Amino acid sequence: MATAMYLEHYLDSIENLPCELQRNFQLMSDLDQRTEDKKKEIDTLASEYIAKVRDFTSEQRVQHLQKIQAAYSKCKEYSDDKVQLAMQTYEMVDKHIRRLDADLARFEADLKEKLEGAEFDSPSGRGLKKNRGQKEKRGSRGRRVSDEDTVKKKKMKGGPVFGDSVLSVTPSDVLDMPVDPNEPTYCLCHQVSYGEMIGCDNPDVNILF
DSSP, X not given: OHHHHHHHHHXXXXXXXXXXXXXXXXXXXXXXXXXXXXXXXXXXXXXXXXXXXXXXXXXXXXXXXHHHHHHHHHHHHHHHHHHHHHHHHHHHHHHHHHHHHHXXXXXXXXXXXXXXXXXXXXXXXXXXXXXXXXXXXXXXHHHHHHHHHHHHHHHHTTOOOOOHHHHTOOHHHHHTXXXXXXXXXXXXXXXXXXXXXXXXXXXXXXXXX
């Protein structure tokens, strides 16, 4: 219904456009013809002046030249009128094109809004949004429960809750730690004792205790 009304209003607005265009084009054609007639008149006056210039008195020469000048002025006037008429015709057509573009953009926006509203109000649309919301809620709740269970398990085992950076320490890192200079050293490698050593912790020493 909205599409039919839009089309009807637009057709009403351009109903007179073909007649106006035809009228302007006819006027431009008439101006062209008048210009051509004046150009022929100028050629005739110029030829007559050249042929009789010696026989003309000073006053006749001035009058003849004034006729040629008036014909040129008339040609310029016709040309200016034609340019103005062409610009008017262009603006008239461009106005309807701009209105058509604006109406189409507004019509597309209204149609998109109606389609989105219909999709949201449909049972499938409501069900899809509801299911998505429930899945997101269950997912976030599941992540919270999983994190809490991990912390509880660590506490029940009596172990401290450390991050990955603490647990990633390797034996080589322990060996490279600074040593108290007052602590007695053992073995041939002159390293301190790390607990109750059965063998030297230095990989380069093969002696067992």
